[in-house]
Amino acid sequence: MWQVGLCVVAVVTILISQWLYKWRNPKSNGVLPPGSMGLPFIGETLQLLIPNHSLDLHPFIKKRIEKYGRVFSTNLVGRPMVITADPKLNNYLFQQEGKEVELWYLDTFEKVFRLEGEARPNAVGRIHKYLRGTFLTLFGVDSLRTKLLSEIETTVRTNIHRWSTQGTIDAKKEAANDKDKLEKVIRAMLKERIACPEEKKGDFLDRAVKDLNTDFFLTENFILSIIVGALFATVESISTAIALSFKLFAEHPWVVEDLVAEHDILLKNRENKESPLTWDEYKSMTVTMHVINEVLRLGNVAPGILRKTLKDINYNGYTIPAGWAIMMVNCTLQLNPNVFKDPLAFNPRRWKDIDPQTASKNFMPFGGGIRQCAGAEFSKAFFATFLHVLVSEYKWTKIKGGDVARTPMLQFQDGMYIKVSKKHA
Template identity: 45%
Template sequence: MLTFQLCVVALLVICITHWIYRWRNPKCNGILPPGSMGIPLIGETLQLLVPSNSFDIPPFLKTRLQRYGPIFRTNVAGRAVVVSADPEFNHFIFQQHGRLVESWYLDLFAKLFKQGENRPDGAYVHKYVRNLALSHFGVESLKGKLLPLLEATVRETFSAWSNQESIEVKDAVSAMAFNFATREIYSSDAENFSQSLRDMFISLARGLMSFPINIPGTTYNKCLKYHQAALDILSVLVKARRASPDRMLKGDVLDHVLEDMKSEKFLTEDFIAQLMFGLSFVSFDSISWAATLLIKLLGDNPLVLEELTAEHDAILKKREHPNSSITWEEYKSMTFTLQVINETLRLGSITPGLLRRARKDIQVNGYTIPKGWAIMLVSSAVQMNPDIYKDPLAFNPWRWKDLEPSVVSKNYMPFGSGIKQCAGSEYSKLFLATFIHVLVTKYRWIKLRGGDVTRIPLLRLKNGLCIKILEKNN
């Protein structure tokens, strides 16, 4: 019996040792990039979550980039990942979507946005969704329809804020951005649910980087419940709009896709509800973060605020009627404003990187990235490269005067790049420019509390940012 027990123990030790060896030395038809796979099952997830109080890239990434160079391997939440801060390779990968790589997200992203479903018509569906977004939030729609509506919304919102004792900037801008975008997506159909829907989406945004443990009470589990609750509401809206026999067309995104159901077989009610969910989510979170960071940076840099205000006061002086709406020509003339936006987005990269998955083995710098591995393109590291951006942690909008477009195209990617570049990039910049215009021409603000930067690994303000909005004549 003792001999048998010893044999069992020995066999277990051998199996565990072999498993650990295979974990640390994954199979590869070539040479893997340098790095470590960390602890079995967990990988190096805990090291990635070590917080820092800086705009700089997470210490986990910075340390390994210094140790291994611009491309290294690791394991996050049990997923093998190759991390790249090489601008040439990143630019190459962005151009290879659908060929060498495909979109990929961590577990919660995949569940929320259905990225785990490998559709045979995936490229066609992506093109359809992109064209849909551009038709409603692209340049032509912005010029012809959305700009005056957006400015009216921003003015109305600031007026309401000025009557409050304080506002928490991120939540307040999230509400404004969500309400405005969803009116274009599904009009007023969600009025009875708008508050609860918005709260669900804001809660989801806070928990997106949670560890994928689906146990009641965990952030991950709560996010999945919020997702399902939001989908249930949106499914009811889709069914109700479709079932209405004499419905008046509202010209929103929902009308558009319901009309396309006649010709596009992939457009089912479930797909449309999920599409409404995705569009609603991306329409507010990154914009509200950028606006929040913008207010913090302007408050910390009075010389930038001074020049920004001068640019917008000059626009008012050129108008025949100072209180008339912003024109597209005025927006395009906001040179310094767009430099401020660029600099805010450069510093404010929320996520450590953008993720792709290798569809086949990929060769880079003598190394092999195996098929099926994730690739993290560290946009934040590229945008903090001191060889491109002198004193990269400084907020310096004037630096954009001298940067060549060819350099910017490979070293600045707040909206991604290639065919996967965000279709809402122009909408986001217009939103921020309009927000700035109303803010600096009509209002001033006092910081009450918060504003300290932290990364864990998402870039956020540790205690938010709470301010008091005042009209300039007060």
């Protein structure tokens, strides 16, 4: 019997060894980029989740770039992946949307919306195109210019006033709470903007389903939920940027002085000091945009931009297999010392000397290509309006906290506590 037992153990050992070998050496029609698949099932996920208490690139990515180069393979949450910090490859991938790569909505999303098999080709692109177009119609430049900007200002004024009555607050937590309080307002705005006569409601939904050419039933509530989710994700990133700005302002008070000077000039040029913020005023905020750019440059909220390969991609002697995930780490561009001198320093004035072409190639806080975040202009307008109201009418003091950590998302582990009060109270 012991001989049978030894045979069983031997067979199991061989099978496990073969499985481990396949895990560590995934199939490919060419040479994979260098790297490691990590542990079975979890890959190298745990290393990515180790907190990094710095605004610098996460060590998981930084160390592997130093070891393997700007393109390397790994496995995260059980998914084989190539991470690229190579500007040329990333730019190429941005141009290959719908051809060699597509948005990766995670495998669960694909199953929920049945984006598999015969239904898969171009379905993800159609969904994204439809929802992006709807989002831009509702929250794009035209809507911001004609109506939304004043609504944003009203919301910002209400929220900052509430902060000023609460004593010491956690800026990150309150900004996130403000986002939740906006839900009913935003849904009402959405209802108003996509409103159509009740008798034509069916035509609207039928047209939406036809445009998407998918077999799931698209309802008005589904449209609202997806758009609200996208909008809240946008505001969530801005809430983190707002909290980060309080930390950076406390460390660099001269930046606040620059902002105050700019917005004092803006108010002096108004005929009516009580008038709401106009689009022309927003577009004239050069110093404010420099500050926003610098906060976004340092405050990369997400570790990278996810895509999925539709076919094998050959690059620089390596092959990225079809079906693999790709994470494009563009934040390495934003910390490039050849473009941004002393890259970890917070210095909004540096943007005076950076020409638009250089910025477009090395600064991508909202992604790039045809899949650039549809909420980019909304985010900047929201942030600019917040700074306008804040520096024009309020003063604040940092109380405690402000230590950042990437896990890998940017977080404030000990909060960002401030006290806000009216300037002339």
